[in-house]
Amino acid sequence: MLDIQKIRADFPILTQKVNGKPLIYFDNGATSQKPRVVIDAITKYYEEINANIHRGVHTLSQLATDAYEASREKIQKHINAQYLHEVIFTSGTTQGINLVTNGFASLLKEGDEVMVSALEHHSNIVPWQMLCEKTGAKLIVIPMNEKGELILSEYDRLLSNKTKIVAVNHISNALGTINPIEYMIEKAHQVGAAILIDGAQATPHLKPDVQALDCDFYVFSGHKICGPTGVGILYGKEAWLNKLPPYMGGGEMIKEVTFEKTTYAELPHKFEAGTPNIADGIVLGTAIDYLNAVGFENIQQQEKELLAHATKRLLEIEGLKIYGTSEKKTSVISFNIEGIHPYDIGTIIDKLGIAVRTGHHCAQPIMNYFNIPGTVRASFSFYNTKEEIDIFVEAVKKAKMMLS
Incomplete structure (x- = not known):
């Protein structure tokens, strides 16, 4: 098992605040953060x-x-x-x-x-x-x-x-x-x-x-x-x-x-x-x-748990749909909430210090297949935590309430 707090201490950027809130970085699919050794x-x-x-x-x-x-x-x-x-x-x-x-x-x-x-x-x-x-x-x-x-x-x-x-x-x-x-x-x-x-x-x-x-x-x-x-x-x-x-x-x-x-x-x-x-x-x-040194088996186990936890918590939100439900998938969740543009959700939760990606993710044919303009994409890395996911879910709920 990973000592997540020890791992997080390796990444200087994770200690900073964004818009007055502790940074929660869920845009790892776009780029990962860098450890001090790098x-x-x-x-x-x-x-x-x-x-x-x-x-x-x-x-x-x-x-x-x-x-x-x-x-x-x-x-x-x-x-x-x-x-x-x-x-x-x-x-x-x-x-x-x-x-x-x-x-x-x-x-x-x-x-x-x-x-x-x-x-x-x-x-x-x-x-x-x-x-x-x-x-x-x-x-x-x-x-x-x-x-x-x-x-x-x-x-x-x-x-x-x-x-x-x-x-x-x-x-x-x-x-x-x-x-x-x-x-x-x-x-x-x-x-x-x-x-x-x-x-x-x-x-x-x-x-x-x-x-x-x-x-x-x-x-x-x-x-x-x-x-x-x-x-x-x-x-x-x-x-x-x-x-x-x-x-x-x-x-x-x-x-x-x-x-x-x-x-x-x-x-x-x-x-x-x-x-x-x-x-x-x-x-x-x-x-x-x-x-x-972290170990890819450890990375996979941590990210598997994060994916399961985030999937369960997000599906508690009424009107939320996840795109990409293959049994074999990694720690990425793309979703929309009925009647709300993904960009608007991303903008509001950014004010709460949470970084996600919104849009077509350079995969427009996928979005065309689902007939949607894009999604909110939360992509997790081994240095993320379930506590961050819980804060993220509450932020999405708040965004939904504001935009409905």
Whole structure:
């Protein structure tokens, strides 16, 4: 069991007040808060070893390079990648997806099919639409049901030898649904398709084992796992990364440059052009160390209890409807109250120090499916408490009373 008060003491921001009230932060699906060890590691980098990496023979450059590559090794072990060079630093999940879609532009032709799900974040829809417009491939959508689950019988029916890549999130950011990606990966491979897993919402809650999953690509962001903004990871199987062309040209990603011809560096540097986000790449490793010290089994147990408690308490409110009722879901609750706009609820409870997300959560197709403008989304992390949930529920009740 976690000592929640000890955990909360690790996060300086949780001690502050917002609008005169103690902060209750339930917007973890958008970004997580940062523990002191992560904040201090950023400062330590700039105070002690700030230098460009991979290019200098001087001491600071060597220290920075060693720290950056040590972080890559931590991430390799964390996700159980087979090879270190299968771990590519990016600016976040969005860049990782765009890197892959850019590479597939040279592999697709008219008549090929790209498959996404109805549960995707815009970042896992729009790049594939752009790819299809560029190549003449067709975008195929796996439908969902009223519980916010993908309809697997339809997935099976839609897969064919025309399917070249499937892109699906591990966990829905809008509804919290945990998708059956093991099944989806196996089925995609049976028709010869590659599969990319958007792990942005999954990595705060679980440790993905990319070898056990057998996915071809897995992407996630640092800022959702207690790390800094502006850094993320693309995992790709070695064979696929070798097959894809570079995403950007510039320094670091080259082996030799002449005006007649340029040859490219080996993995992972082939996809890491220019000066990277060195400090945040290093500190991403610090964040992963912190989460592993807390323990993902502990995280999952705490968040399971928070989800159950919040679901029970919110359903006490007359007229409140929860969207996303899959049995397999993580600590996210999206809801509306009949006759009240979600934005209005979010605005009132913000005055009481409570941070939630309102709107379509960059998942407009989901909102269109339910024929709603958006939802109030409360997303919990392991450092949240049942007491905070009780205060939140009373705040929602107050908002309902004021707006009815």
